[in-house]
Amino acid sequence: MHYIRRVRYDAFHMRVFLGLLTAYLALFIPLALSQKAGETGTQDWPAYGGGPANIHYSPLAQINRSNVKQLEIAWTFDTGEQGGLQTSPIIVGGVLYGITPTQKVFALNAATGKLLWKFDSGIKGTQPDRGLAYWSSGKDQRILAGVMNYLYALDAATGKPVPSFGNRGRVDLREDLGRSPESQSLVLTTPGIVYKDLIIVGGRNPETLPAPPGDIRAYDVRTGKLRWSFHTIPHPGEFGYETWPRDAWKHSGAANNWAGMALDSQRGIVYVPTGSAAFDFYGANRIGDNLFADCVLALNAETGERIWHFQGVKHDLWDRDFPSPPALLTVKRGGQKVDAVAQTTKQGFVYLFDRASGKPLFPIEYQKYPPSTVPGEVAASDQPLPARPAPYARQLLTEEMLTNRTPEAHQWALEHFRKFRSEGQFVPFSVGLDTVIFPGFDGGVEWGGPAVDPETGILYVNANEMAWTGALAENTGENSPKAIYLSQCGVCHGEKLTGSPPAIPSLIAVGARLAPARIAAIIKNGKGRMPGFPNLSGDRLFALVDFLTSGETKELSSPEPPPAGMNYRFTGYQRFLDPDGYPAIAPPWGTLSAIDLNTGEYVWKINLGEYPELAAKGMKNTGTENYGGPIVTAGGLVFIGATSFDKKFRAFDKSTGELLWETTLPFAGNATPATYAVNGRQYVVIAAGGGKDPKSPSGGVYVAFKLSNKGPQP
Numbered sequence: 001m002h003y004i005r006r007v008r009y010d011a012f013h014m015r016v017f018l019g020l021l022t023a024y025l026a027l028f029i030p031l032a033l034s035q036k037a038g039e040t041g042t043q044d045w046p047a048y049g050g051g052p053a054n055i056h057y058s059p060l061a062q063i064n065r066s067n068v069k070q071l072e073i074a075w076t077f078d079t080g081e082q083g084g085l086q087t088s089p090i091i092v093g094g095v096l097y098g099i100t101p102t103q104k105v106f107a108l109n110a111a112t113g114k115l116l117w118k119f120d121s122g123i124k125g126t127q128p129d130r131g132l133a134y135w136s137s138g139k140d141q142r143i144l145a146g147v148m149n150y151l152y153a154l155d156a157a158t159g160k161p162v163p164s165f166g167n168r169g170r171v172d173l174r175e176d177l178g179r180s181p182e183s184q185s186l187v188l189t190t191p192g193i194v195y196k197d198l199i200i201v202g203g204r205n206p207e208t209l210p211a212p213p214g215d216i217r218a219y220d221v222r223t224g225k226l227r228w229s230f231h232t233i234p235h236p237g238e239f240g241y242e243t244w245p246r247d248a249w250k251h252s253g254a255a256n257n258w259a260g261m262a263l264d265s266q267r268g269i270v271y272v273p274t275g276s277a278a279f280d281f282y283g284a285n286r287i288g289d290n291l292f293a294d295c296v297l298a299l300n301a302e303t304g305e306r307i308w309h310f311q312g313v314k315h316d317l318w319d320r321d322f323p324s325p326p327a328l329l330t331v332k333r334g335g336q337k338v339d340a341v342a343q344t345t346k347q348g349f350v351y352l353f354d355r356a357s358g359k360p361l362f363p364i365e366y367q368k369y370p371p372s373t374v375p376g377e378v379a380a381s382d383q384p385l386p387a388r389p390a391p392y393a394r395q396l397l398t399e400e401m402l403t404n405r406t407p408e409a410h411q412w413a414l415e416h417f418r419k420f421r422s423e424g425q426f427v428p429f430s431v432g433l434d435t436v437i438f439p440g441f442d443g444g445v446e447w448g449g450p451a452v453d454p455e456t457g458i459l460y461v462n463a464n465e466m467a468w469t470g471a472l473a474e475n476t477g478e479n480s481p482k483a484i485y486l487s488q489c490g491v492c493h494g495e496k497l498t499g500s501p502p503a504i505p506s507l508i509a510v511g512a513r514l515a516p517a518r519i520a521a522i523i524k525n526g527k528g529r530m531p532g533f534p535n536l537s538g539d540r541l542f543a544l545v546d547f548l549t550s551g552e553t554k555e556l557s558s559p560e561p562p563p564a565g566m567n568y569r570f571t572g573y574q575r576f577l578d579p580d581g582y583p584a585i586a587p588p589w590g591t592l593s594a595i596d597l598n599t600g601e602y603v604w605k606i607n608l609g610e611y612p613e614l615a616a617k618g619m620k621n622t623g624t625e626n627y628g629g630p631i632v633t634a635g636g637l638v639f640i641g642a643t644s645f646d647k648k649f650r651a652f653d654k655s656t657g658e659l660l661w662e663t664t665l666p667f668a669g670n671a672t673p674a675t676y677a678v679n680g681r682q683y684v685v686i687a688a689g690g691g692k693d694p695k696s697p698s699g700g701v702y703v704a705f706k707l708s709n710k711g712p713q714p
Contacts, residue, residue, distance in 0.1 A: 043677040045091040048131040048191045049449070050674070052263035053328035056451035056631040058675045062682035063707060064635030068651045068661045070708040074683055075113030076666075079104075079700035084528075084670065084691025086128045086447070086628065089702065091676040091685075092141075092156070099129050101689060101700045103147045107159060111678040113704060117159035121147045121170075126527040130260070130447065130671075131191040133199060135221045142221065144199050146188025148525070149174050151201060153224065166224030173203055176226050177212050184212040185532040190260040190325075190447070193270060195301040197221050200270055202257025206531040207319065208491055209566065211278040213249065214256025216297070218304060228304035232256065232274055232292040239306060240291030252286050254278040255293035259447055260325035262341065264355060269307060271328070271341050271355075272297040275321030280491070281429055282317070282472060284376035285565035289314040294321055296343050296351070298358060308358030312345060314380035317372070317428055319441055320346055324449030324629070328355065331457045332598045342452065342597060344445040344461055347425055348393030349386050352597055362600055363387040372428035374472055374568055379428045388600030392593045393439040393463045396424040403584050405619065413584040416576075420469055429472045431568065440468035441573055448629025448642060448672050453654065457598045460630050460638050460654070462608055463591050465623065466583055467576040468500075472568045481547035484540055487569055488533055494572025497548075501581075501694050504529070504573055511549030519545050528691070582611065590623035592630070592640065594657060604657035609643030627670040627692060639684055641669025644692035649673070649703075667699045668692060681706055 043060055050056050063071065079085075083101030090097050096110040103125025107116040125148055133144040134156070141156035142165075151173055153165035161169025173188060174181035185206050192201035198218040205211045216230040232255040233248060234241040244252065255277045262271045277286055277293040294313035299306060313320045326343045331352070339355040352361040364384045372379040394401070402413040421427065422436035429435050443464045450461040473495070476483060486495065489507075493499045497507040510519065520541055526532035536544065546552050578584045587607065594603040609624035626642035633639070637660070638652045647668045651661040667690035675684045684705045691698040 042094055042679065043682075044093065045089075045674040045676045046134050047090060047194070048088060048133065048260060049262070049325060049672075050631065052193060052265055054260070054262040054325045054449070055327045055329060055454060056449070056629060056672065057454055057633070058631065059634045060675055060677055060682045061633065061635035062677070063633070063637065063675075063684065065637065065653055065660060067707060068635075068637060070710070071651075071661060071663070071684070071705045072708045074111075074704045074706040076704070077108055077113045077115070077702040079702075081700045082698050083689065083700065084667070084698040085687040085689030085700050086130045086671050087687045088131045088672040088674055089685060089687065090132055090134055091674060092134050094678045095156070096685065096702075097132050097134070097143055097156070098687065098702055099132065099145065101125075101698075103129050105132065105143065105145045105147075105152075105154060105159065107156070108702075110676060110683065111681070113702070119152075119154055119159040119161075121150070121152065123147055123150070126522070126525050127187045127204065127531075128189045128528065130189060133191045133194050135194045135199065137197070144192060144194070144221070146191060146201075148187050151188060151192070151199070151219065151224075153221070164223060171219060171224045173201065174212070176217065176229065177215060179212055183210070183535045185526065185534055186212050187526070187531070189258060193261045193263050194221065195263055195265065195268070195270060198227060198301065200261065200301065202261070202272070204258040204531065205254045205256045205278070206533070207254065207276070207278055207280045208488055209253060209278050210251075210535050211253025213252070214254050214274060216257055216272055216299065216304065218301075230297070230299055230304045230306070233277070234291065243289040243291045245285070245287060248286055252277060255290065259321075259323050259449075262326045262328050263301060264328060264339075267356065268301045269355070270299050270301040271326045272299060273322030273324070273326060273343060276313070276316035276319050279566065280316070280319040281470065281570040282374065282377060282566065282568045283315055284567065286315070287378050289380060290316070296322065296326060296341070296353070298341075310351065310353065310358060312343075312351065312384065313426075314383060315378070317377070317379060318426070318437060323443060323446050327450055327452045327459065329452045329454055329457060329459075329597065331361065333361065340597070342450070342459060344450050346439065346441070346444040346446075348391035348395065348439055348444040348463060350389050350392070350459065350461070350595060350597070351386050360386075362389070369426040370428065374428065374431055376565060376567060377428065383426045385425075389595050389597075389602070392461055392591065392595070392605070393444045393465050395438070397422045397436050397438040397467050397585060401586050403578055403582070403586055405578070405582060409578040409580065409582070409584070412578055413576075416584070429470060429570075431472050431474065434469040434471045434574070436467055436469055436576070438467045439464055440466040440575065442466065442625070446627050448627060451630045451632040451638065453632050455634075457596060458603055458654070459595045459597050460632055461593055461595070462626050462630060462640060462642055463593070464625050465585070465588055465590060466625055467585050469574045469576060471571045473571050475567055475569050480553045481543040482553040484536070484544050485547055488536070489544075490572055491570045492530065492573055494574065498572075500573045500575045505694070507548055516545050516549055519548060582614070588623035590626045590643065592638075592652070592657070594654070603655075606652075606657045608640070609646055609648070611645050615646075625692065629672040631673050631675060633675060639673050639675070641665065641671060641673060641686050641688070644668050644670060647688075647690070647696075649686055665703060666701050668696070
């Protein structure tokens with residue numbers, strides 16, 4: 001009897017001992033590993049996406065599954081500006097570099113949030129700006145920042161422009177394109193990528209004509225001198241020239257890299273995703289497949305020469321550009337390790353290629369699609385779809401998928417849906433008949449892109465599941481302010497000026513909200529997702545402002561016909577929302593997925609985000625539109641903000657998708673977070689600015705988190 005009690009007693013103490021040992025290992029081994037990651041206890045986040053491979057990954061593990069609930073605010077930095085943030089900061093040597101909503105660049109002590117310096121170019125930025133680039137050689141350390149159409153080189157220690165770079169510290173990206181710089185609209189919304197002594201950049205171009213070409217360019221990081229250009233609209237004698245009409249390079253535009261790039265530093269290859277050619281939705285003046293629009297390009301980073309390419313959409317008529325930087329990883333195939341590049345899409349696809357050769361690592365099937373019925377248009381007969389992985393967003397909207405939020409909302413959705421054409425991907429638009437784009441023009445995935453765990457080959461990607469509609473209408477040939485509006489502004493704001501809130505505001509009664517001079521400045525320079533229109537002459541600009549403020553329209557004296565062959569225009573982006581402003585489809589409205597790229601199988605998939613007012617009524621976990629991407633860490637965590645309406649910042653178990661921690665930010669965190677360590681302590685930071693929810697204010701606050709002082713200390 002005493003023997004049995006002794007065994008039970010020892011077993012009990014053994015369980016206690018094992019429990020304590022497990023807790024110790026969970027808390028202190030990750031801490032030791034995270035300190036080992038940096039020689040002095042410092043681990044940087046030195047580039048957009050965390051590094052040149054753009055995998056949004058950190059080896060830090062001090063913050064992990066077992067203690068993430070102990071996170072607390074370490075510091076906040078309020079830029080004092082409105083307008084929203086999409087910025088992922090970079091952190092180098094204990095200094096955090098970020099940008100404000102109006103594109104002032106600043107440096108903070110990354111451990112305290114104390115301001116070290118701020119640079120104001122004197123130019124008020126009106127476009128999104130998603131980050132910065134860093135370059136160093138010896139004691140020469142530079143921050144490379146896009147401020148509208150300028151690329152600045154700033155001294156990382158002082159924030160002052162480097163006078164030997166370009167013209168007194170900056171390069172005008174409108175130059176070197178073979179067209180008059182003053183009439184071009186081009187801004188650097190996503191940072192370039194550094195290779196040796198080069199900074200390689202793309203840019204954001206208009207989606208209507210006229211638009212500059214989307215050349216990929218490399219500048220000398222010391223001098224600002226242009227070192228090479230790759231023409232995404234090929235010139236005579238260049239590969240792909242025959243996929244466009246003759247001399248298209250002189251007048252066509254876009255096919256640009258606005259989303260960012262990834263770099264294989266060892267191979268010297270830069271991977272460049274490109275967007276659609278202008279005009280986005282009618283291509284009678286660009287008949288052909290249109291290389292290198294909608295491509296993943298593998299270029300020699302030293303020279304700009306093409307190594308291989310893959311075109312995801314031929315003759316794009318749907319604005320289905322590649323919206324995020326690729327991610328570089330290593331996967332297993334037949335027992336062998338293969339260096340790969342993964343590219344996510346608005347449609348909900350993941351393409352996976354051998355990094356060196358461009359060979360697809362999952363089969364790609366070319367499927368047939370119907371021809372266009374619009375006069376002058378010639379749609380591509382087939383388009384490529386990956387056989388694996390399965391799409392991370394639904395592909396075909398049917399009546400069974402309409403909202404059941406209320407009986408009234410369902411009936412409204414049903415009546416409107418029956419007026420649409422809904423046949424899935426790559427169905428050409430019709431004249432006067434709305435076609436469903438699902439997932440919508442904002443994805444699927446958006447510019448935030450995926451995170452990849454290099455240890456497992458698992459890709460984490462958040463996605464929108466929103467239905468949009470669009471149609472074409474015939475251009476009247478008028479030379480009037482209304483015609484200018486319809487050809488340049490109606491693409492987004494619609495024929496009736498209603499827009500598609502929250503992303504695209506209504507222009508009804510805009511004159512009561514903004515002064516004419518302010519409206520003219522926005523048209524000229526752009527704002528938010530709207531590009532500028534510097535091509536509009538003074539008379540045409542003022543006539544357009546009069547039309548927007550008074551509705552007045554009359555024939556203009558100076559004729560300026562639309563580009564040749566452009567006989568049709570887009571009637572405007574329209575979200576399919578119910579009368580209360582919620583998606584007119586059934587949830588999920590936003591998701592987060594984990595996909596094993598070794599096999600193409602899903603590890604898990606969850607809904608991401610909710611509407612607080614619906615959650616209060618019991619309609620929880622619906623998912624919502626989300627902008628900005630995730631990061632993944634060796635501590636077993638996926639961190640993501642992104643959700644537009646609940647303002648939450650969350651941490652999930654990367655193995656299971658279980659929600660482990662969440663907090664509410666001052667504004668929605670429509671940005672990709674970053675993580676770093678200073679003096680042995682790990683931090684996670686996110687830019688919170690909102691701007692996607694018209695019912696909520698916007699701002700610009702950086703919020704950093706660390707483990708509570710009550711927990712284990714470094």
